[in-house]
Each structure stands twice: as C-alpha cells, then as structure tokens.
Amino acid sequence: MAKGKGTVFFCQNCGYESSKWMGQCPACKEWNSFVEEKVVKASPNTRARRMEAKVTPITEVSINECERISVGFQELDRVLGGGLVKGSLILVGGDPGIGKSTILLQVCKNLSEQGRKVLYISGEESMEQIKMRADRIGTFGNSLSLFCETSLTLIEEVIDGEKPEVVVIDSVQTMYGEDVSSAPGSVSQVREATNTFMQIAKGKGITIFLVGHVTKEGVVAGPRVLEHMVDTVLYFEGDRHASYRILRGVKNRFGSTNEIGVFEMQQTGLREVENPSEFMLEGRPKDASGSVVACSMEGSRPILLEVQALVCQSNLGIPRRTTVGAELNRVNQLMAVLEKRGGFHLGSCDAYVNIAGGIRMVEPAIDLAIAAAIISSYKERIMPPGTILFGEIGLSGEVRAVSMAEQRVREAKKLGFLRCVLPESNRKGLPEIEGIEIVGISSVTEILSLCKA
Numbered sequence: 160m161a162k163g164k165g166t167v168f169f170c171q172n173c174g175y176e177s178s179k180w181m182g183q184c185p186a187c188k189e190w191n192s193f194v195e196e197k198v199v200k201a202s203p204n205t206r207a208r209r210m211e212a213k214v215t216p217i218t219e220v221s222i223n224e225c226e227r228i229s230v231g232f233q234e235l236d237r238v239l240g241g242g243l244v245k246g247s248l249i250l251v252g253g254d255p256g257i258g259k260s261t262i263l264l265q266v267c268k269n270l271s272e273q274g275r276k277v278l279y280i281s282g283e284e285s286m287e288q289i290k291m292r293a294d295r296i297g298t299f300g301n302s303l304s305l306f307c308e309t310s311l312t313l314i315e316e317v318i319d320g321e322k323p324e325v326v327v328i329d330s331v332q333t334m335y336g337e338d339v340s341s342a343p344g345s346v347s348q349v350r351e352a353t354n355t356f357m358q359i360a361k362g363k364g365i366t367i368f369l370v371g372h373v374t375k376e377g378v379v380a381g382p383r384v385l386e387h388m389v390d391t392v393l394y395f396e397g398d399r400h401a402s403y404r405i406l407r408g409v410k411n412r413f414g415s416t417n418e419i420g421v422f423e424m425q426q427t428g429l430r431e432v433e434n435p436s437e438f439m440l441e442g443r444p445k446d447a448s449g450s451v452v453a454c455s456m457e458g459s460r461p462i463l464l465e466v467q468a469l470v471c472q473s474n475l476g477i478p479r480r481t482t483v484g485a486e487l488n489r490v491n492q493l494m495a496v497l498e499k500r501g502g503f504h505l506g507s508c509d510a511y512v513n514i515a516g517g518i519r520m521v522e523p524a525i526d527l528a529i530a531a532a533i534i535s536s537y538k539e540r541i542m543p544p545g546t547i548l549f550g551e552i553g554l555s556g557e558v559r560a561v562s563m564a565e566q567r568v569r570e571a572k573k574l575g576f577l578r579c580v581l582p583e584s585n586r587k588g589l590p591e592i593e594g595i596e597i598v599g600i601s602s603v604t605e606i607l608s609l610c611k612a
C-alpha cells in the first residue's frame with residue numbers, strides 16, 4: 160500500500176490496488192475501472208488483540224458441534240452444504256432485479272416461522288416497499304423485524320441491542336462507515352462494511368447474509384472484491400426474461416461448491432423447482448430434426464436439457480455460427496471434427512445452436528448431444544424422442560468417457576427415457592439398469608445411424 164501519500168487507486172471490479180491510475184486493470188483486464196480512494200488505516204483493535212494471540216497444536220483444537228439451520232428451502236440448504244452454519248457470513252451476488260431481495264425475504268419468513276429472531280436491514284428500500292414485497296410473498300410472524308439504515312455504527316448498535324440470530328444486509332454496497340471518507344459502494348467502503356459484518360458474525364455467532372450487486376460499469380465495487388473475505392459466495396443467475404433462476408455456490412467453507420439450486424419466479428415470490436430436468440424439457444418438440452436431449456451434471460446433480468441445432472446452406476462468404484447457452488468455440492471445434500472425421504460437409508453451412516430454456520452449459524459431456532443435433536439437422540433425420548445422449552468428443556472424432564455416468568442414466572430413466580447413448584468406455588463399467596436400453600458408441604461416425612431412417 161502506498162504510504163504517506165494518503166490515497167491509492169482501486170479497481171472497482173476486482174479490488175486490485177495501485178499507486179497510479181491505470182487505464183486497464185492488470186488483474187481482471189477491465190477498462191477504466193480505477194478510482195482514487197483514501198487509504199484506510201488498519202482498525203486499532205487488531206493491535207489490542209495481538210496481546211492475546213497464541214498458537215495451538217491442531218490436535219488440541221476442539222470443534223463445537225456445528226449446528227445447521229434449515230432455511231426452509233431444500234434447494235438453498237443443499238447449495239449451502241446442508242443448511243446455515245451459525246456465525247457464517249454469506250454473500251449473495253447477482254444482477255439487479257434477479258430476485259436477491261425476494262429470496263432473502265423468503266428465507267427470513269421461513270426462519271421466523273421456525274421462531275428464530277431475524278433482522279432484515281435494507282439500505283435500498285423503504286419499510287413500505289419491503290412490506291409490499293412481503294405481502295406478495297405471504298404472511299409473516301412477529302420474529303422478523305425490519306430496519307432501514309446505511310450507517311455501520313448504527314447498525315452495529317441495533318444488532319447489539321436486538322440480538323438476532325440471523326441478519327440480512329441488503330445491500331452491502333449501500334453501507335458506509337463514518338471513518339472511511341470515500342463514497343458508499345467504493346472498494347474501501349465495501350471492504351470496511353464486510354469487515355465489520357465479519358467481526359459481528361464471528362464475534363457474536365450471528366449468521367449474516369450480504370447482498371452484493373454485480374455491476375458491469377464499475378460504478379460500485381462488485382462482489383468479486385469481497386469473495387475472499389466471506390465464508391460462502393452464492394451467485395444468483397438466470398435469464399431475466401425466463402422465469403427460472405439458478406443459485407450457484409462459488410465458494411463454500413462449509414460444503415462443496417458447484418452445487419446449484421433451481422427456482423422459479425412466480426407472482427408470489429420464488430418457488431423451488433424440485434425436478435429441473437422436467438422443467439427444462441417442457442414444451443420440447445417431438446419428431447423434429449435438430450433437437451436432442453443431453454444430460455449435464457451440475458455439481459452432484461444431473462440435469463437433462465434440450466439441445467437444438469439448425470444447420471442450413473450459407474449464402475455468406477464466411478458461414479454464420481451462433482450459439483445460445485453453449486460455447487461458440489466448442490461448437491466450431493465440433494463442426495470441424497464432424498467435417499474431417501465424420502465426412503459431413505459442414506464447412507459451407509450456417510449453424511445455430513441453442514440450449515433451450517436459456518440455461519448456460521459448459522460441461523464437455525454435452526458434446527455428443529451438440530454433434531448429434533447438428534447431424535440431425537444437417538441430414539434432416541430425427542433422433543427418436545426417447546433417446547438421451549452424453550459424452551465428450553475429442554479431436555480425432557472419438558467419444559470419450561465422462562464422469563458419473565450411472566447417475567445420468569438413472570436420471571434419464573426417472574424421466575421416462577428409453578434409450579441412453581453414451582461413450583463405449585462408460586458402458587463397460589455400468590451395471591445393468593432395468594427399463595432403459597444402453598448404447599455405447601466410440602466414434603462420431605456412429606451418430607447418424609442412431610437417427611430414424
């Protein structure tokens with residue numbers, strides 16, 4: 160940190176610190192994100208605490224039986240690693256309007272129904288606005304209190320007085336500490352706020368949810384700045400035009416990451432989607448060329464989704480290829496493999512690949528389904544509707560094994576699929592599963608024969 164000068168420059172996107180202004184952040188490559196801020200002095204109580212510092216051998220550290228509190232949503236409990244841990248600090252990030260305030264208010268409702276004392280602190284909305292949202296969600300008990308404030312000192316005092324079990328801060332970017340001179344939402348303020356809440360959470364054993372907006376313009380510091388300071392980071396994603404929302408665990412000190420929870424936004428708040436596969440496959444065309452079903456793993460959970468492709472002769476010098484939900488480079492690579500190893504003349508074709516439902520999938524296991532959708536559309540041959548495919552495709556056109564094949568097959572069977580096409584090397588290790596035919600393939604040249612004549 161630059162000493163003596165009194166100010167430093169922070170990247171508002173990732174929190175990178177520099178003594179000079181820079182056009183582009185060397186860490187996150189964001190342009191024009193540097194803002195000058197006053198240097199924050201280390202808080203004095205660190206020095207006081209140094210007196211009582213002592214080291215302990217690991218064998219002598221005792222763990223208090225860590226109690227998990229259910230938040231009333233199974234989907235969220237799973238993402239949290241089995242419920243809320245007392246005294247943890249959880250960051251919920253996401254685009255504005257995605258539903259962060261809604262889900263946290265619903266969590267407050269569920270917790271207050273269990274008789275727990277909950278405090279919802281908003282720096283963005285008035286009590287009336289929160290009450291209006293609450294009325295849409297349902298009826299609330301008495302153990303939930305609201306507080307509209309942005310000053311960290313006042314909030315600390317109120318938490319001390321109220322002694323709640325769970326606190327929600329909506330949002331961390333509106334909070335400010337008086338000792339920091341920069342504006343609310345700046346890197347120093349957001350760090351100061353998070354630090355304060357971390358001390359409250361750890362010191363008093365209160366579970367705190369922090370809401371953080373993701374911003375692209377770098378007007379306020381994004382949640383990335385805080386990721387390393389909190390225990391758990393959850394991101395709320397989803398297409399604002401579609402009604403489903405995905406809650407993704409990005410970091411979790413108390414559970415595994417890469418778990419997702421699926422929700423649907425309704426008139427009365429968010430509702431859990433217990434069977435996302437069914438949800439994703441709703442309205443799927445039967446007997447249409449270019450439409451196949453794939454299975455992708457999201458953490459420990461298989462999700463079936465529909466992959467669509469439209470391949471047609473191009474009138475352009477450079478054929479147009481676009482993707483929604485899948486990676487464009489991956490699709491281009493798969494088309495090159497199909498051209499060279501499969502003998503399909505796709506070089507002069509436009510291709511549009513879409514993962515229905517607006518969900519974004521990057522797992523290589525959907526390669527086989529993308530390739531099958533492309534071939535099905537190109538050859539105008541239909542993949543029988545009861546078929547599901549998964550497998551990774553290599554550059555030699557080989558179909559490679561993927562992890563957790565059995566779970567994927569079981570999920571397909573649960574949803575009534577009759578045939579599962581998977582890598583030959585996976586088929587060998589698979590136990591007999593009744594009611595579903597298993598077809599192992601080892602090369603892209605075999606895909607066409609799976610389609611209806």
Ligand code: TYD
Pocket residue numbers: 253254255256257258259260261262292295296424425426427428429
């Ligand atoms: P909100 O929770 O305010 O988003 P955030 O806090 O992430 O900015 O969610 C706002 C959106 O959700 C808004 O567009 C309206 C919609 N919504 C519903 O569709 N149904 C509901 O019951 C509620 C409360 C909100």
Ligand code: MG
Pocket residue numbers: 259260261283329
């Ligand atoms: Mg909000």
